[in-house]
Amino acid sequence: MYDLIIIGGGPAGLTAGMYAARSKLNVVMLEKMMPGGNVSITAEVENYPGIPNIGGPDLVMQMEKQARDFGLEIRSEEVLSIEVGAGTNGHSIKSDTNEYKTKSVLIASGSSPRRIGCQGEDEHIGRGVSYCATCDGAFFREKHIAVVGGGDSAVEEGLYLTKFAKRVTIIHRRDRLRADKIIQEKAIKHPKIDFIWDSVIEGIEGTPVVNNIKIKNLKSSEVTDFKVDGVFVFVGYIPGTDYVPGIVNKDEGGYIITDLEMRTNIPGIFAAGDIIAKKQRQIVTACGDAATAIKTIEHYNEWYYEDEQYL
Numbered sequence: 001m002y003d004l005i006i007i008g009g010g011p012a013g014l015t016a017g018m019y020a021a022r023s024k025l026n027v028v029m030l031e032k033m034m035p036g037g038n039v040s041i042t043a044e045v046e047n048y049p050g051i052p053n054i055g056g057p058d059l060v061m062q063m064e065k066q067a068r069d070f071g072l073e074i075r076s077e078e079v080l081s082i083e084v085g086a087g088t089n090g091h092s093i094k095s096d097t098n099e100y101k102t103k104s105v106l107i108a109s110g111s112s113p114r115r116i117g118c119q120g121e122d123e124h125i126g127r128g129v130s131y132c133a134t135c136d137g138a139f140f141r142e143k144h145i146a147v148v149g150g151g152d153s154a155v156e157e158g159l160y161l162t163k164f165a166k167r168v169t170i171i172h173r174r175d176r177l178r179a180d181k182i183i184q185e186k187a188i189k190h191p192k193i194d195f196i197w198d199s200v201i202e203g204i205e206g207t208p209v210v211n212n213i214k215i216k217n218l219k220s221s222e223v224t225d226f227k228v229d230g231v232f233v234f235v236g237y238i239p240g241t242d243y244v245p246g247i248v249n250k251d252e253g254g255y256i257i258t259d260l261e262m263r264t265n266i267p268g269i270f271a272a273g274d275i276i277a278k279k280q281r282q283i284v285t286a287c288g289d290a291a292t293a294i295k296t297i298e299h300y301n302e303w304y305y306e307d308e309q310y311l
């Protein structure tokens with residue numbers, strides 16, 4: 001019987017792992033890929049307190065090291081299901097290779113990039129369509145790139161892509177950006193960046209690689225051809241909750257509902273980071289959620305056998 005199983009190894013999972021291992025909980029983290037989550041595909045982070053500027057991969061590597069140094073065990077396993085236990089039996093977790101019993105579960109499996117859903121998108125993934133500027137930006141030296149979206153990701157990653165591209169065109173469905181003002185200003189002033197407003201991509205074309213997109217102006221309904229060499233999509237994220245039992249409350253977007261202490265509606269199941277229903281999804285808020293969750297979990301586990309009323 002574990003004290004805690006952490007599902008997911010992004011900033012929330014790694015912070016939780018560091019806190020839990022430091023508190024000497026009997027804990028293991030299950031992560032289906034490499035630890036790091038979406039931050040490991042983020043080019044630059046300039047709003048993590050105390051570290052003025054760092055690459056996303058470097059930041060999460062340091063988080064992982066810090067957690068491992070406190071004794072966190074990280075296993076490369078994909079969680080397939082959580083079976084909610086009754087009373088003091090604990091919960092069961094099934095992964096692709098193991099089964100576990102645990103007093104508490106922390107769901108910190110984050111979210112994955114949303115697709116636009118237009119014609120030609122899926123066929124061109126890896127052939128000009130990308131969801132990761134750090135992974136694929138260098139393939140677009142001196143090329144013209146379209147970036148889709150108007151949030152922090154689109155604008156930050158668009159700025160990063162100017163290191164390689166000769167021109168970056170940000171296509172946004174409204175006439176104003178949702179991104180933080182400071183990066184909006186940087187993008188608007190940038191000589192390599194231009195914008196197409198009130199527009200969406202209806203089709204992505206080119207054989208075998210992208211060479212054209214069809215852009216629809218939402219005000220006039222006019223559709224025009226636009227020559228580009230690549231399309232980078234940053235239109236938000238969808239929570240990865242396939243394995244989460246239906247009885248765990250979620251909002252209409254599929255995000256897990258927690259209270260301020262990171263409890264879900266099911267005793268012993270907690271959630272933290274980008275997967276929970278909240279407004280602000282930042283690295284630092286994910287880390288904050290995780291620290292709160294571990295303190296709540298420690299308290300929960302302490303009372304677990306002592307007082308079933310707590311359940």
Ligand code: NAP
Binds near residue numbers: 047148
């Ligand atoms: P986001 O804030 O949800 O923005 C998604 C953008 O894509 C919005 O501009 C949205 O348009 C647009 N969009 C959504 N669906 C679309 C579709 N089907 N077709 C075309 N456009 C579509 O997502 P994000 O930028 O990935 O950021 C996610 C979270 O991480 C946010 O909370 C963000 O603040 C945070 N984040 C923070 C930082 C940072 O602080 N450094 C960096 C990256 C991300 P509308 O504006 O019209 O809705």
